[in-house]
Amino acid sequence: MTQMQSFKDKVSQMLVLNQGQRISHFQYGGKRYWLKQVEHLEGAMRFLKTDSAKALTKETQVLKQLDNEGAPVPKVVANGDGYLVVEDAGRTIRDWLDRDDVGAAKQQNILDDASQALANLHSMQLAHGRPALRDISWRAGKVKFIDFEANQQKGSVAEKQIRDLLVYVHSLYRYLGEDSERISKAISVYREAGGEIIWQKAKQFLSSWQWLYYFSRPFKNIGGKDLKPVYWVLWHFRNN
Incomplete structure (x- = not known):
C-alpha cells in the first residue's frame, strides 16, 4: 500500500469518526491536517444543505486556484463529495x-x-x-x-x-x-x-x-x- 493510499484511508477513517462535525483535525505522518465537511442540518434547515455543499465546493476551487497563483493559502491535499482536507498552517x-x-x-x-x-x-x-x-x-x-x-x-x-x-x-x-x-x-x-x-x-x-x-x-x-x-x-x- 502506497503512502498516498494510506493517507486516503486515513481521510476515510476520519470522515467516519467525525461524521456530522463541521471542522475537525487529525495527525498523519507527523503533520496535522484539517477536515472540513458539509454541515448536516436537520428538520426544515436540511433544505439549506445544498447551499452548504455548493459553498464547500466553491471554497475548494478558490483555494486550489489561489495556490496555483502562488497566494499564501493552505494547500488542499484531498477533497471529495462533501469534504475538504487542507494542511495545517500554524x-x-x-x-x-x-x-x-x-x-x-x-x-x-x-x-x-x-x-x-x-x-x-x-x-x-x-x-x-x-x-x-x-x-x-x-x-x-x-x-x-x-x-x-x-x-x-x-x-x-x-x-x-x-x-x-x-x-x-x-x-x-x-x-x-x-x-x-x-x-x-x-x-x-x-x-x-x-x-x-x-x-x-x-x-x-x-x-x-x-x-x-x-x-x-x-x-x-x-x-x-x-x-x-x-x-x-x-x-x-x-x-x-
Whole structure:
C-alpha cells in the first residue's frame, strides 16, 4: 500500500469518526491536517444543505486556484463529495497574541509579517474578503490566509482590498485594544510593503464616514468587541 493510499484511508477513517462535525483535525505522518465537511442540518434547515455543499465546493476551487497563483493559502491535499482536507498552517495571529509565553517583540514580528503578507496579497491583485486576525495563520515566519470568502461582495478588486484593509485594522484594534503604537507599526509595514495606494483609498473612503467618529466616541471604552474598534479605526485614519 502506497503512502498516498494510506493517507486516503486515513481521510476515510476520519470522515467516519467525525461524521456530522463541521471542522475537525487529525495527525498523519507527523503533520496535522484539517477536515472540513458539509454541515448536516436537520428538520426544515436540511433544505439549506445544498447551499452548504455548493459553498464547500466553491471554497475548494478558490483555494486550489489561489495556490496555483502562488497566494499564501493552505494547500488542499484531498477533497471529495462533501469534504475538504487542507494542511495545517500554524496558529492564528489571534492565538499568538493570546499566549503568555510569547514576548512583545515576537508578537510584533508576527503582526508585521501578517501586514507584509496582506500587502503582498494585494500586490497580486487578490483580496481575501475577511482578513481578521483569526483568519490569518503564522508559523516560523510564514503567513497563510485561511477561510477565504468564496463568495465575496461585488465590486472591483480595489474596493475589495479596501474592505480587506478596514477589516484588518478593525481586527487589530479588536484584539489589541488601544495599543496604538503596536498597531501603527503593523499598519506602517503594510503601507511600506506596497499597500500605500490602498491605504490612501481607504482613508478617502472613510472621509465621508467621519461623522461616526463623534457618534462612536462615547463607546470607545464601553462598547462591545465589535463596536469599540469602530471608533479607533476612524481615529487611526483621521490622525495618520
